[in-house]
Amino acid sequence: MRLSVLPTSPIPVYRQLYEEIFSQVISGELKSGDPLPPIRTVAKELGIGVITVRTAWDALEADGLIVTRAGSGCSIAPVDRERLDELRREAVSEPLKSLIVSARKLGFTEEELIRCVRDEMTRK
Amino acid sequence: MRLSVLPTSPIPVYRQLYEEIFSQVISGELKSGDPLPPIRTVAKELGIGVITVRTAWDALEADGLIVTRAGSGCSIAPVDRERLDELRREAVSEPLKSLIVSARKLGFTEEELIRCVRDEMTRK
Amino acid sequence: MRLSVLPTSPIPVYRQLYEEIFSQVISGELKSGDPLPPIRTVAKELGIGVITVRTAWDALEADGLIVTRAGSGCSIAPVDRERLDELRREAVSEPLKSLIVSARKLGFTEEELIRCVRDEMTRK
Amino acid sequence: MRLSVLPTSPIPVYRQLYEEIFSQVISGELKSGDPLPPIRTVAKELGIGVITVRTAWDALEADGLIVTRAGSGCSIAPVDRERLDELRREAVSEPLKSLIVSARKLGFTEEELIRCVRDEMTRK
DNA sequence: GTGGTCTAGACCACT
DNA sequence: GTGGTCTAGACCACG
DSSP states (O other), rough: OOOOOOTTEEESSHHHHHHHHHHHHHTTSOOOOOOOOHHHHHHHTOOOOOOOOOHHHHHHEEEEEEEEEEEEOOOOEOOOOOHHHHHHHHHHHHHHHHHHHHHTTTTTHHHHHHHHHHHHHOHH | OOOOOOOSSSSOOHHHEEEEEHHHHTTSSSTOOOBBHHHHHHHHHOOOOHHHHHHHHHHHTTTSSEEEEETTTTEEOOOOEEEEEEHHHHHHHHHHHHHHHHHHTOOHHHHHHHHHHHHHHHHO | OOOOOOOTSSOHHHHHHHHHHHHHHHTTOOOOOOOOOHHHHHHHHHTTHHHHHHHHHHHHHHHTEEEEETTTTEEEEOOOOHHHHHHHHEEEEEOOOOOHHHHHHHTTHHHHHHHHHHHHHHOE | OOOOOOOSSSOOOOHHHHHHHHHHHTOOOOSSTTTTTOOHOOOOOHHHHHHHHHHHHHHHTTTTSSSTTTEEEEEOOOOOOHHHHHHHHHHHHHHHHEEEEHHHHHHOOOHHHHHHHHHHHHHH
């Protein structure tokens, strides 16, 4: 299982982990019932603390994306497509709202902002 | 001088203040040489701490938008239109980059993301 | 001998096993002297580990419900009807007490809680 | 503000804290906007670690019961009555379901179980 | 001063 | 072996 984090990023490591798992569930790389590697293994491989991994797992569990069974590890929860889409939309729309508030104050029009989005998306 | 902040917003208060001043410089409401009200006055009127205002002023000064002269307070710096545009673009493109990284991981296409932007901008 | 466990249940597997045996003693399906199948057989048939089965047997023995005789496996202990009733009551009253403490804190009245019990019991 | 935990209880300390706050919101002792004491103060007064308090606060925030603002502390979130009732019901019905599964296996009838509830509730 | 995040190390329950 | 919980101590951002 492929996982990676950037400890220097301004985004909290546990948040990065959350997003990694989340996106793999969205993309279908991870499916209901698939096991997650033990938190200690993940921690060791990524060079981070076990608590950081657990914090990420906690958040995933709170959103119903994984299930935990003491002694037998964690696995992807049975998630319905609707809930998944809802979470996916929220993950983007929340930060987008903040961004739009800022942009509006700086006089960005809808078209100018969309041009920025296109620029940034095609850039790489 | 009109200034306002929302203490409940997820955006730090000092950042909101920064953006208020910045946007007024962009729009032309504030011009080179215009004085800023004393820190204590701003703090009192907005019901926030002086340190918060000072932090905002510091950030503005670091970006060359205001100048401080001991004894005579702060005022808008001589503005270079190009520099201003650069800051304006940066103010939007930095958070936009993070957003796009997240969105990409979640499988958003350029068109889907732009649809979200349109939705959110027309919403209110 | 009929035994089953749900590995996805929040109740520990060894506890489910305990309850299975216990309830069959209560109902009379199992009587004093009846032999229990070997641990390895149970583990294989249920697809669980032998240690899990051993833990359940240990708990049953601690409560005097089964007896172990080296070399000849385990069997149902001579049952004392009163002791059985006591265990039966305890099995329900202990978790019930915790539940009632929580419910009280949340302002549940006796009648409201009983309504919940009826709802949940008739649900399925 | 009154808060207390039993470190010896089988219920995790952070869970106890969650329930304390939750029940005070339900009962109206705590209202939208009311500030919570600083986590370090709570930790010191209860003789527990700050992380334990934060874990409780995290759970409360995940359920939308409190809001956090760095630098200015945490306070009770604007919660609508419906959501509150939903959380209240869930807090009881989830453990109740497990209990009923056990009770059924032990041959408890609806009436016998309800008698137990009455006994336990009137006991103290 | 506040809270958010991360680390290292420990204990207990479950498989 | 697994995960859950808790502690102590540290650094950074915000007010």
